[in-house]
Amino acid sequence: MRAYDPAPRSDWAARPRYAPSDFVVLLWRERFLMLAVFAVLMILGTLAAFSLKTTYAANSSVLVRLGQEYVYEPRAGDAGRGAVPDSDQVLQSEVEILGSAELKQKVIDRLGLARIYPELAKTYAGAGPEEKQVITAKAIRAMETSLKIGTAPDTPIVRLSFEHEDPKVAALVLNTLLEEYLVHRRRVLVEVDAPALLTQKRAFETRLAEADAAYEAFLTSNRIADFVAEKAALSQLQAQVEQQKYQTEAQLQDRSGRLAGLRAQMGQVSPEIGLFRDENNTAAQKLVELKLQREDLLGRYRADAQPVRDLDAQIARLEAGIAAGRTTGEGARRVGVNPVWQTLQTEKFQMEAEVAALRQSLTALNEQLRQLTDRRLKLAELEPRFLALSLDRDVLQANVRDFAVKEEQNRAAREIAAATNDNIRIVQRATPPARGKSLRKPVFVLAFLFAGFTALCAGLLRMFLRPGLPTPQSAARTLDLPVLGAAPMKG
Structure with a gap:
């Protein structure tokens, strides 16, 4: 049968219209192409399936x-x-x-x-x-x-x-x-x-060694054995020295007051005093001697004898002089150091020695306080550097x-x-498996389906690409005209 071509013009572009019954007829026309495509793909798929190994x-x-x-x-x-x-x-x-x-x-x-x-x-x-x-x-x-x-x-x-x-x-x-x-x-x-x-530990150890060296160099250059201990010792020592200074000043004032008092007392006390004085008893002794002579004369004379009366007259005049005090005179007199003045002078010397000693002690204490203050100021100046070195050293020691x-x-x-x-x-644990698996059957099935699908697609493509109207029924539907007859295509 020959396909009907009602419009041989070059500008005719009517699109064929198909029915489901046309596909069967048209695909049967392309059976050789479809069989060839299916055979080729199926052979390739079969070879690929049988090339797979069992795993x-x-x-x-x-x-x-x-x-x-x-x-x-x-x-x-x-x-x-x-x-x-x-x-x-x-x-x-x-x-x-x-x-x-x-x-x-x-x-x-x-x-x-x-x-x-x-x-x-x-x-x-x-x-x-x-x-x-x-x-x-x-x-x-x-x-x-x-x-x-x-x-x-x-x-x-x-x-x-x-x-x-x-x-x-x-x-x-x-x-x-x-x-x-x-x-x-x-x-x-x-x-x-x-x-x-x-690595990090060794790095910290290296840094710690450097920090220790800097710390030791800092202490050595500033002649410090233990910064914290020395600072505490200086504070304690300064407090003690200040307390001694206050005590010394109080003692100095006390001794100076007492020395002034001693000096005032010494101005009021005589340095010398009389130790003893001898009285003149010549008249009394003369009287005694005259009386002894009278007694001696009475042994030889009577009481009214002239020698006795002369002696009585002498005795009477001597007694009258003694009674009147005309025969009394100062005797030998002895003068010595006043013990009160001597005691005051001894105490004065002691006070002057104590005052001199206290003044020297006060001078020494002031010098010590000056040195302690200078040292503490020096430590206060060095403390920030010491704290920084100590902090770095402590942190590095802790890290190490x-x-x-x-x-x-x-x-x-x-x-x-x-x-x-x-x-x-x-x-x-893994053991050698007794059964393996292979993809031969799945690959063979997939190859069969793929070959069939590809052959069908090739037939449809060849069917749609053929020129003209493939069947009288398609021509009638496409041109909307009845087909009265169809002649087979000549070779």
Whole structure:
């Protein structure tokens, strides 16, 4: 049958109108094209499906719990000490460690590239340094593709799966990965701060040595053994000296007053006094002698004898003179030092000595106070520099002590972590899988569907691209005119 072309003009642009029944007829016309496309794609898909190899997936699981390495220990100070992340954060960090490329590199180095990927190992043997790096990167990417790490919400379990063509190699790689993971995570979580702490500690120790040298040079240049002790001792000594000065001034005033009083008293007391005086008793003795002579005369004469009367007359005149005081005169007189004046003079000398001593003591105390004041002023002038040096030294000592403590704590933590992994438990170790899986059937089905869909699309495209009106029915619908007859196309 020949397609009807009612308008041979070049400017005719009527669009054919189709019905569902037309598609069956038109597609049947393109059956050879569709069959060819389907056959080609199906052959290619079949070859691709049968080229796929069977892989074996080894499975394992790990229990992750919160451990000491996740407890926050600040490097300096105590802010935030003891803070811990939640379980999901801990789980995600462990998953990241499990999926790290460095861990896969350790597995390849331990087992050898030839045991895991023999084909890459053959290329690796004859490659250069740069090509070896590329091949190693390909092996790591292949491991990343074959390794599956999965978690579930609110479950501290990490499930791992590794696919390989050899079931024994799959189990071996996965078990080796877990063993290296237990070692690698300790270095990542525990040992990461050790070099930084040691470096910072050494830096603080160097700065502390410099601060100690500056501190010692400051004390030596200013002749200070202990600044704080010397300052306290100077304050105490100055207080004592001032107290002694006040006491000395009071004693000086007292002694000066007493000395003035002694001097006034000495002006009123005579330096000399009479010790004793001898009286003149010559008349009395003469009288006694005359009376003795009279008695002697009475022994030879009578009482009315002339010698006796003359002697009586002498006695009477002598007695009358004695009675009148004409016969009394001063005798020998002895003069000496007044003991009162002497005592006053002794006390005066003592007071003058004490006053001189007190004045010398007061002068010495004033000189001591001047020296103490100058020294305290000097220390007050040096105190800001001393406080700055002491503060730097104390801060550096505290930092060195803190970092030394942290270093010991980290060392203990590393040793404990090296001995055990209490928060990480391997629930299930990998075993060689008995059954493998292959994508041959899914790929074959997908190839069949893709080949059929592509062949159908090719037929539709060829159908729509043909010129003219393909069927009488399409021509009648397109031109809105009845078709009275149709003739087959001539060859």
